[in-house]
Amino acid sequence: MAQFRQCPDTGLFFHKEAENLMKANAVAGVVCLLIAGVLALLVVLTRWPAVHLLPADAFYMVLTAHGICALIFWVIFFEMAILYFAGSTLLRSRLATPRWAWAGFVLMIVGAVMTLAAVFAGKSSVMMTSYVPMRAEPSFYLGLVIFAVGALIGCFVYLGTLVVAKNEKTYEGSVPLVTFGATVACVIAIFTIASGAEILIPTYLWSIGYISHIDPAMYRVIWWALGHSSQQINVAAHVAVWYLIAGVIFGARPMSEKVSRAAYLLYIFFLQLASAHHLMTDPGISSEWKIFNTSYAMYLAVLASMIHGLTVPGAIEVAQRKKGLTNGSFEWLRKAPWGNPVFSSMFISLVGFGFLGGISGVVMGTEQISIIIHNTIYVPGHFHATVVIGTTMAWMGLTYLLIPVLFRRKMILPQAAKLQPYIFGLGMSLVAVFHMAAGTLGVARRHWDMGFAGNPLGFEYPATAYLLMGIAGIGGVIAVAGGALFIAIAVGSLVFGEKLQKEAGLLQSFGFPLADSAYTNEKPARLPMAPAEAVEADHGEAGFEAPGTFILAMVLLVSFVIYYFINWKYLSEVWGLS
Amino acid sequence: MAEENKPDEQEDENISPWQQIIDNPFLLLFICVAMPTVFYTLWGVMEVATIPTAPY
Known part of the structure; x- marks a missing residue:
């Protein structure tokens, strides 16, 4: 029997099993952040030329562990918590197959510990990218694979929860925008993990001698489908968190749900293609591949981010203006809860x-x-x-x-x-x-050592x-x-x-x-569709619903154009023509 | 806590057709895997695989 409790402050419903998994994943994530932060201090104090704290071997080991802990373990543990929150709590649904979710969590813990142990043993200082032919300990690759399998299980538990919620009619209409954003993060994660399996399993087999050779160019192409896409999971998920926080703090609703969902759809089509920008200088890959994947496809993903970057503050501005903060273009922003x-x-x-x-x-x-x-x-x-x-x-x-x-x-x-x-x-x-x-x-x-001190090819x-x-x-x-x-x-x-x-x-x-007394066996009421916005007096100015946000967007655009052309100027100075 | 459900047809009328399509997470998963697999991974791997070997 599914058990739920309702938060008396927010009205949110928590399914018992989902709640425990959210806590466990969030805490594991924060532990990884703690480790990453300690390692970050060591990296910072070494790359700060006047301090230059660590010797070379220790620096590369610490940098490897910092990258993996921060860029993979911290964010993905926390994303699992977000998936369970978006799937179960926001949809008022029980979690599908909690035992599989716990199995996934345990695998993620085992994988993370194995990988970090391999790094701290000192023979796997291969950076997060672990480019071949640098060879790490087999347990380094195996740990990453086990972690990825655990995360993959979590993703499918989330998809299963969407199916459960749909079948049990726990919500009306479409899933909320935040859950839609989490779904986008989830499907990107599945592509990412599949790409990781494509390259890390052969690399593991290479590390134990079953495969004699891995082409470094091939490795880079496939690895970056893992490496960059893993950060695109973050983008989709943190944009969902922006919408969530704007809704909770301000009662803000997206300026246009359709536009926001369309922007997420652009992420699904184009975001991972931007992985190609890591390979811009790689020989052997054509300019057609590079330009299609970046200068065409990537810009559509960037467009999606710009839409979210406009609609989230725009939604906040509209909500604030409805509360009477209508003086000038920025009263809504000045009087935002900056102390929260x-x-x-x-x-x-x-x-x-x-x-x-x-x-x-x-x-x-x-x-x-x-x-x-x-x-x-x-x-x-x-x-x-x-x-x-x-x-x-x-x-x-x-x-x-x-x-x-x-x-x-x-x-x-x-x-x-x-x-x-x-x-x-x-x-x-x-x-x-x-x-x-x-x-x-x-x-x-x-x-x-940025100065390459003591090397025959030092650089000033x-x-x-x-x-x-x-x-x-x-x-x-x-x-x-x-x-x-x-x-x-x-x-x-x-x-x-x-x-x-x-x-x-x-x-x-x-x-x-929590003790059983905190929960009830009764199912939560069905999540209703958000009512249509009532037509109210126009709180904007100069014909804009959110004029302050429009100004901020223009500042971003001008900053981008100036910086973009400054870089072309830099480029023009690399090779003089006369 | 339970309340009476609305008929599915009534709900669907309030959701645009395209939104009903993208409400299917497995369709999103298919697109999300197919697009980069074709345009990034397969195309990129083919380019690397067809680099001619340098003569000795």
Whole structure:
């Protein structure tokens, strides 16, 4: 018999098994974030030229573990929690096959531990990309495969839950937009995991001697269908979280559900094709392949992100204007709840993802100008804007939302929580911007010593490059401090936070079920379709429903055009014509 | 907590045809796997596989 409880504050329904899985996956994700953060500090303090903390071997080991822990384990554990939330809680449905979901979770834990153990043993410092012919320990590849199998099971449990919800008529009409976004993340994840199997299983067999040779060019093509698509799961999921938070905090509804869903559909068609931008300088692959997959297909995916980037703040603006915040173009934004870490995390995520991650992503996806920053530290600058400011900050905002709702604990250190998104956002913005600037000067990524000291082919960067890397180092330390504060608040709340429900004990914070008394066997009422918006007086100005958002969108567009042409100018200076 | 359900036909009238189509997660899964498999993976693998071998 399915058991549900209703959150008295939000009215959300939680299915007992789904709730425990959400907690377990979210906690596992935060543990991975903690490990990734400690490793990040070591990476930052080594790439900061004036500090240069670790010796070379330790640096490459730490960098490998940091990349895998942050880019794979942290985000995918948390995404599993989001899938179960979007499938079960938002649809008021029981979870399909909870035992399989737990089996998937256990496999993910086993895989993550195996992979990290292989890295920390010191013989698998092959970076996240593990390009052949570098060879890691077999358990490194096997751990990743086991983790992926676990995640794949989670994805199919989510799809099964959609089927259960449909068959048991737990909702009217279409699934809500947030669940639709989670579905997009789920199907992208399945393609990603399948691509991972295509390349990591042969690589595992190669590592134990069953296969004699793997073509490095072939490896790169298939690996990036895994490597970049795994980050596209994040994009689809964190956009869903933006919509969720806008709805919860402001009661905002998308400006147009049809347009938002169409934008998600563009993700399904085109987003993963952008994986090609990692191979812009690879020989042996034609310009036709590169240009189709990036300069045509990728731009349609970028268009989708721009639509979401417009409709989410636009929906917030419309909701705020309906509440009477109609003075000027930006009163709705000035009087937004900037002291609420749920909102501030989400909005910094949105702005950072668009301005820093989005604009730099298009530059990297343009074959001609990509060449001036390819394989430089510009690339980590870009993806720290997308994955860390964009995805991680969205996850942080969702965590602040879920601590009282899901975990039934009151958040500790509320004053510190107000500051945390700004500390983390500032630090990570410095990392992103100054890494991109240093990359434009040619500073190599992943390198222990940017000056190649003691090597016969050393390279003299301008002093500015060292300054930029130093500022990025300061930004990294600030970001790590912000991340540590987040973990202290999140974990501290689960352990020491005031109980909002007597059943919410310590073990219950970490995935153990609440006492039966918290649940009822009665099924929740069917989720009704959202009523059509009533036609109200126009709260916008100058003929625009959301004029402030339109201005922000124009600022983004102008910034993009200027930055895009600056890079063409840089390119023109690479080879002088006279 | 239970309430009376509306007839399916009445609900469907409120949802546009294209939205009813994309409501099928397995159709989305098919598109999501087929598109990059054809345009990215297969096309890319064929390009690498057909690189001529350098003469000795």
